[in-house]
Amino acid sequence: MGVRSRLIVISLLAYCLMAGYGFSQTPDVFRFEYMLMPRNDAGAKLSRIKLVANVPIKVRDSNNIVVGAEYNRLAYDLQRDDIVLGEEGLSYLHVVDLNMAYVMKYNEDWRFVGVLTPRLASTLINPLENGDFSINATIGAFRDRQKIPKPERLVLGIAYNSTVALRIPLPIVYYEKRFRPNWTYVVGVPKTGLKFHFKEKNIIQTEFILDGYFVNLQNSTVLPDAGFASSISSSAALVTLGYSRNLNKTMSFYGFLGHTLFQSGVLRDSDRNDIFTLNDKPSFYFRTGFRIGL
Numbered sequence: 001m002g003v004r005s006r007l008i009v010i011s012l013l014a015y016c017l018m019a020g021y022g023f024s025q026t027p028d029v030f031r032f033e034y035m036l037m038p039r040n041d042a043g044a045k046l047s048r049i050k051l052v053a054n055v056p057i058k059v060r061d062s063n064n065i066v067v068g069a070e071y072n073r074l075a076y077d078l079q080r081d082d083i084v085l086g087e088e089g090l091s092y093l094h095v096v097d098l099n100m101a102y103v104m105k106y107n108e109d110w111r112f113v114g115v116l117t118p119r120l121a122s123t124l125i126n127p128l129e130n131g132d133f134s135i136n137a138t139i140g141a142f143r144d145r146q147k148i149p150k151p152e153r154l155v156l157g158i159a160y161n162s163t164v165a166l167r168i169p170l171p172i173v174y175y176e177k178r179f180r181p182n183w184t185y186v187v188g189v190p191k192t193g194l195k196f197h198f199k200e201k202n203i204i205q206t207e208f209i210l211d212g213y214f215v216n217l218q219n220s221t222v223l224p225d226a227g228f229a230s231s232i233s234s235s236a237a238l239v240t241l242g243y244s245r246n247l248n249k250t251m252s253f254y255g256f257l258g259h260t261l262f263q264s265g266v267l268r269d270s271d272r273n274d275i276f277t278l279n280d281k282p283s284f285y286f287r288t289g290f291r292i293g294l
Contacts, residue, residue, distance in 0.1 A: 028052055029250075033289030037260075043079040044265065044279035046234075048072055050289070054099075062105035070097045074213065076232075078278060090232065093215040096120040111142045113157070121215045131216040131230070134162045140172055152177040155188075201246040207256070209238045221267060223276050229267035232278070236263035238285050250293050258285040
């Protein structure tokens with residue numbers, strides 16, 4: 001199993017695990033990304049800076065450990081008369097993940113994978129507290145068949161995310177297939193899409209994406225007629241169109257434009273009940289970045 005394949009295993013499982021209240025991991029040695037949702041009719045503007053790094057470590061002939069880290073800094077700017085987020089220390093939200101995976105070879109096609117993801121998600125305006133930390137876990141199996149006429153990739157698994165409201169293991173299904181020489185489709189959660197490969201180093205693709213976050217508020221926010229907010233969360237469904245340019249076999253630039261189909265940004269109380277809606281209006285979406293793969 002090559003280094004790239006090992007990274008893809010942990011990346012795809014982590015990608016599925018983060019759906020809804022997190023950020024996707026990617027099969028990269030390094031990634032820098034910037035995302036922007038311009039101000040919409042709810043007065044909300046959101047930007048995000050992402051840094052990703054992954055390192056595979058060979059422990060046996062066919063088994064591997066993969067250690068990865070991801071940092072996301074979100075800047076939330078809300079212009080409303082009924083709440084001022086900046087004064088409450090909510091302008092910047094931080095999410096730090098450490099992904100630790102063990103990959104075991106079952107046969108030539110299948111690998112079993114276990115992923116443990118400690119997470120720090122906080123406003124970081126005070127010393128760290130218990131609510132800033134959570135643990136996510138994933139177990140699954142991965143099949144990668146690239147040396148066939150129509151290459152394909154399949155991921156099956158179960159994920160547990162301690163930050164979501166429904167705290168039960170959830171199924172993972174991800175399938176990718178190059179069904180024609182220049183065309184690839186992806187079916188799964190949180191991403192479904194279609195890619196067109198042209199002129200060897202260029203890809204145009206469209207995607208349907210589920211994205212979001214969950215962050216602890218170190219200083220509870222007092223809300224008019226709603227009590228105290230202890231956390232902030234958001235979920236969104238987006239449709240995007242993008243272009244990727246490969247500089248060589250390992251480095252590429254990319255950019256995506258899109259729009260939300262729906263989104264819901266809310267403040268939650270200590271029992272994680274929705275108590276105040278920050279943003280439920282459509283938004284435009286822009287994302288660009290640079291990556292180094294293997």
